[in-house]
Amino acid sequence: MSATLTDDRPADPIADGIESPLARLTPEQLEELGREFDAIHQEVYADLGERDSRYIRSTIKLHRELVLAARALLLGSSRKPLWLAGTASLSLAKILENMEIGHNVMHGQWDWMNDPDINSQSWDWDTASPADAWRHSHNYEHHTFTNIRGKDRDLGYEIMRIDPHQKWHPVYLLQPLYNLLLMGFFEWGVAVHDLDHGAIHSGEKTKVQVLEELKAIGVKARRQIVKDYIAFPALAAFAALAGKRGSLGSSRRAFRSTLTANFTANIVRNVWAYSIIFCGHFPDQTYTFSEEEVADETRGGFYVRQLLGSSNIDGGPLFHLLAGNLSFQVEHHLYPDMPSSRYAEIAPRVRDVCRRYGLPYNTGPLHKQLGTVHRTILRLAFPGGKVRPKPGPYRPEPV
Amino acid sequence: MAERGAVPQVSDGRRRVLGLIRSFTSPLLPDDYLELINPLWSTRELRGRIERIERETSDAVSVLIKPGWEWAGHRPGQYLRLGIEVDGIHHWRAYSLTSDPRRSDGCIAITPKLVESGKVSPFLFSRVRPGAIVRLGGVEGTFVLPDPLPARLLFISAGSGITPIMSMLRDLAARGELRDVVHIHCSRTAEGVIFAHELAALHAKHPGYRLELRITGEQGRLAPAVLEQQCSDWAERETFLCGPTGLLESLGAHWRTKADPSRLHVEHFQPDVRVGDGERGAGGTIRFRKSAVEASSDGEQPILHAGESAGASLPFGCRMGICHSCVGRLRSGQVRDLRTGRVHGQPGELLRTCINAPEGAVEIDL
Numbered sequence: 001m002s003a004t005l006t007d008d009r010p011a012d013p014i015a016d017g018i019e020s021p022l023a024r025l026t027p028e029q030l031e032e033l034g035r036e037f038d039a040i041h042q043e044v045y046a047d048l049g050e051r052d053s054r055y056i057r058s059t060i061k062l063h064r065e066l067v068l069a070a071r072a073l074l075l076g077s078s079r080k081p082l083w084l085a086g087t088a089s090l091s092l093a094k095i096l097e098n099m100e101i102g103h104n105v106m107h108g109q110w111d112w113m114n115d116p117d118i119n120s121q122s123w124d125w126d127t128a129s130p131a132d133a134w135r136h137s138h139n140y141e142h143h144t145f146t147n148i149r150g151k152d153r154d155l156g157y158e159i160m161r162i163d164p165h166q167k168w169h170p171v172y173l174l175q176p177l178y179n180l181l182l183m184g185f186f187e188w189g190v191a192v193h194d195l196d197h198g199a200i201h202s203g204e205k206t207k208v209q210v211l212e213e214l215k216a217i218g219v220k221a222r223r224q225i226v227k228d229y230i231a232f233p234a235l236a237a238f239a240a241l242a243g244k245r246g247s248l249g250s251s252r253r254a255f256r257s258t259l260t261a262n263f264t265a266n267i268v269r270n271v272w273a274y275s276i277i278f279c280g281h282f283p284d285q286t287y288t289f290s291e292e293e294v295a296d297e298t299r300g301g302f303y304v305r306q307l308l309g310s311s312n313i314d315g316g317p318l319f320h321l322l323a324g325n326l327s328f329q330v331e332h333h334l335y336p337d338m339p340s341s342r343y344a345e346i347a348p349r350v351r352d353v354c355r356r357y358g359l360p361y362n363t364g365p366l367h368k369q370l371g372t373v374h375r376t377i378l379r380l381a382f383p384g385g386k387v388r389p390k391p392g393p394y395r396p397e398p399v
Numbered sequence: 400m401a402e403r404g405a406v407p408q409v410s411d412g413r414r415r416v417l418g419l420i421r422s423f424t425s426p427l428l429p430d431d432y433l434e435l436i437n438p439l440w441s442t443r444e445l446r447g448r449i450e451r452i453e454r455e456t457s458d459a460v461s462v463l464i465k466p467g468w469e470w471a472g473h474r475p476g477q478y479l480r481l482g483i484e485v486d487g488i489h490h491w492r493a494y495s496l497t498s499d500p501r502r503s504d505g506c507i508a509i510t511p512k513l514v515e516s517g518k519v520s521p522f523l524f525s526r527v528r529p530g531a532i533v534r535l536g537g538v539e540g541t542f543v544l545p546d547p548l549p550a551r552l553l554f555i556s557a558g559s560g561i562t563p564i565m566s567m568l569r570d571l572a573a574r575g576e577l578r579d580v581v582h583i584h585c586s587r588t589a590e591g592v593i594f595a596h597e598l599a600a601l602h603a604k605h606p607g608y609r610l611e612l613r614i615t616g617e618q619g620r621l622a623p624a625v626l627e628q629q630c631s632d633w634a635e636r637e638t639f640l641c642g643p644t645g646l647l648e649s650l651g652a653h654w655r656t657k658a659d660p661s662r663l664h665v666e667h668f669q670p671d672v673r674v675g676d677g678e679r680g681a682g683g684t685i686r687f688r689k690s691a692v693e694a695s696s697d698g699e700q701p702i703l704h705a706g707e708s709a710g711a712s713l714p715f716g717c718r719m720g721i722c723h724s725c726v727g728r729l730r731s732g733q734v735r736d737l738r739t740g741r742v743h744g745q746p747g748e749l750l751r752t753c754i755n756a757p758e759g760a761v762e763i764d765l
Contacts, residue, residue, distance in 0.1 A: 045712060053487030064427075064435055071423075112712055114489040114724075116403040116444070124426035223425040231422045299691075 018387050020287055021359050022294075022304050033357055034300030040349055041335050044342050048112055055341050056110050056118060059100055059321075066093035070265075071232065075239050077257040078250065087261040091268035092322075097126050098273055099324025104340045106135055111337075128224055129191035130216040137194040143336050147281060147288045147309030154281070155288065157182075157193050162376060163288050164385035175381045179374075186270040186277075191217050228262035272322070276313070279369040280329040282376060283311045284388035285362040304359065306333035307350075311362035313369055320344060330362065354394035361394035402491050402716040402724040404444030404482060404534035407468040417442060438532045439467030445535040449527060450506055455593045458513040459559065460524055461497060463506045466535060470507055472500045474543040475566035476639070476666070479509060480536030480717065485522045491536065491716050491724075492519045495562035495666075497594075499569035510593060512559040542639070542666035548576055549637035553630060555650065557585040557621070557642030561593050563666055564641055568601060568608075578607040581630045585642070587616045621646065623653040634658035641666040677740030683757035687711050687765050688730060696756050701737060702727075702763065703752035713752065713765055720754035727752055732761030 025033070066089050073086030102125030104110070110118045124131045137153065145151035149165050156162035160179065161172045182189045195213055199205040233255040240246055240254035287308040294305060313319075313327040320327050320343075328343035331350055338346075354361040372388070379385055420429040433440045439448060447464040454460050473479070478495045494509035502508075511520045544567055556564045561584060571577045586592045592612065602610040611629050613621055626633055640650055640663060647665050654663040682698030687706055694709035696702065703725050706713050716724025720738060726749045733744040734755040742758050744750070750763065 042710070049487040051487070053484065061435065064432055068432065068435075111401075111714070113484075113487055114401045114715065115484075116401040116489075119401050122401075126426060220426075223422075226422050227425050235423070 030300030090265035094269035127187040133194035161380040168383040186274040233258040284372040358393040407445040475570040476543040477540035482534030553636035553638040554582040560641035577605040683759040727765035730762035
């Protein structure tokens with residue numbers, strides 16, 4: 001059935017003979033695949049318990065201890081070694097909070113615990129974007145319409161040409177430049193992105209709504225700026241002044257060194273988050289979809305689209321922790337509400353499904369994944385461009 | 400939203416200082432860091448530490464809890480909502496407080512009876528250890544002694560229906576107010592009497608307190624005729640009755656026909672398995688939009704229960720319409736409030752799923 005449908009469609013000039021594996025599966029196969037993926041989710045959910053609760057609680061505790069250590073070290077940040085150690089642990093803390101804790105808690109991955117504090121509705125994270133707006137643009141829009149061209153606003157974040165299907169415009173000539181800016185100030189990019197310019201222009205969002213959202217960003221931004229760039233530097237300055245050899249000069253130095261430390265930690269976190277997140281859907285391996293391709297999508301079809309549209313990053317347990325387990329982007333997109341700590345456990349089963357249905361399982365080392373992303377951003381700044389070749393069905397590596 | 404503990408009574412000064420420190424901790428609260436040292440210091444919600452677990456009978460234990468902040472007090476007879484983590488999941492239950500509100504050690508006590516098939520009571524019974532942290536919710540209930548105290552009192556309890564009455568007895572004893580109290584307590588076996596020693600001691604010490612134990616396994620149930628025999632002036636006494644539904648119904652009828660029913664105060668010792676007493680409808684189907692689960696109810700099952708049976712993982716709390724933890728936005732359709740029988744529902748309305756059943760097809764954003 002799928003074959004005849006594909007034949008009726010006008011040829012896609014950009015796809016260049018790249019056939020979506022989605023079109024190869026029969027409706028029966030899709031249904032069976034849907035059942036298999038549902039079963040994995042049900043099994044994990046039935047098994048969630050104290051082990052998982054202990055994991056998220058200890059991760060949250062680790063984050064808070066790292067913050068306390070970092071802030072204490074940075075009180076002496078006028079001295080180089082303390083600046084370095086403090087900046088490093090603050091960067092680490094912010095990465096952990098943003099990725100493994102904030103993103104995943106706000107996805108509702110831990111809502112099953114029924115804990116009022118570790119809950120998607122009450123959590124707020126240490127970044128510029130307010131929790132509510134992000135939950136809508138990310139959890140709902142991006143995870144529902146993943147990689148559907150024209151519907152998933154995360155495809156290039158509305159400012160970049162990341163897919164050759166997107167029409168070229170001279171402004172894209174600048175995209176290699178603002179790509180770098182976005183990398184460093186990613187949290188601000190996300191905050192503005194959540195506003196949804198398209199919806200504002202089309203009038204889908206009322207003025208009142210936009211004003212309210214702007215106000216929320218303002219409040220959040222103020223608190224973030226006060227904390228990192230006023231309160232802590234001022235505390236360090238005060239401590240330096242009150243110290244044994246305190247002087248106005250040492251106080252000013254302490255203010256400045258704490259401010260640069262906090263600024264650096266925010267940049268480090270932003271670059272890291274950007275890198276992991278851009279590797280989720282933009283490497284060469286991933287597919288994008290037209291709206292017609294996914295019309296009347298079934299549960300099985302949804303799973304296959306998530307599988308084809310996402311890609312993983314290889315790495316060890318510490319890397320996965322710092323990546324918030326988004327290095328298991330495939331598993332995350334199949335099951336956005338599953339506790340992230342379970343992705344590594346189910347990955348072999350997901351690969352097994354891929355093997356049996358002849359589907360690709362996108363993964364690769366960080367440098368390779370990120371390399372293809374930046375190459376695409378550079379290439380598509382200019383007109384034209386083709387869809388990159390796709391990997392074949394997943395084959396387990398020979399033992 | 401998951402249910403939270405009650406807001407503790409904290410001085411304004413302390414709150415103001417914490418508010419200032421917030422500039423350093425945002426978006427977290429100073430509490431989030433203070434809790435690393437001691438989880439009881441939370442000013443966001445009242446928590447308590449389990450100090451001791453005392454076995455009362457083969458299927459009842461008393462759990463002594465020290466609240467993190469000074470206990471604001473309760474009226475004897477009221478119950479407490481308690482939140483506790485069992486196997487990683489937070490559960491909330493309501494238990495009658497059995498302690499006197501002014502214990503010198505500042506502790507409060509509950510005395511749960513073991514429900515083998517339950518989740519929380521088996522945990523409190525055999526797994527929880529002293530030092531465990533629990534969340535303390537609001538204190539609720541209107542089954543309380545009037546102020547000023549009536550001259551003559553009659554307590555009737557059965558099984559674990561003794562629990563709210565124990566708090567009243569302890570309070571009266573501490574205030575020296577056990578002046579003219581008759582207490583009829585029913586238990587299936589003599590070994591099953593909760594607080595047996597303390598009741599006997601009260602009986603021995605206070606001439607104004609008369610305890611009539613009735614072992615129903617041997618002597619039969621407490622019929623109205625037996626009551627009249629054991630307490631001839633029953634109709635002139637302000638009466639507090641707590642026990643199973645059967646006892647409540649038979650004695651309730653007796654009061655309605657032979658005495659002033661406004662002087663009979665009753666409390667079920669367990670929330671009804673059945674939700675509410677409202678008129679029932681024919682039920683309907685429920686589509687949970689976010690969970691992508693379809694469920695149906697026969698009109699008896701609330702939306703929450705129907706969804707859980709169909710495999711949805713839904714927010715829940717008290718399951719009796721009190722805490723609003725289970726709310727979800729109604730998209731389309733109408734529901735029936737199982738407590739009142741009222742049919743209602745506007746698109747966009749926030750519904751408590753634990754006390755509403757579908758009336759026809761409904762869609763809900765959960």
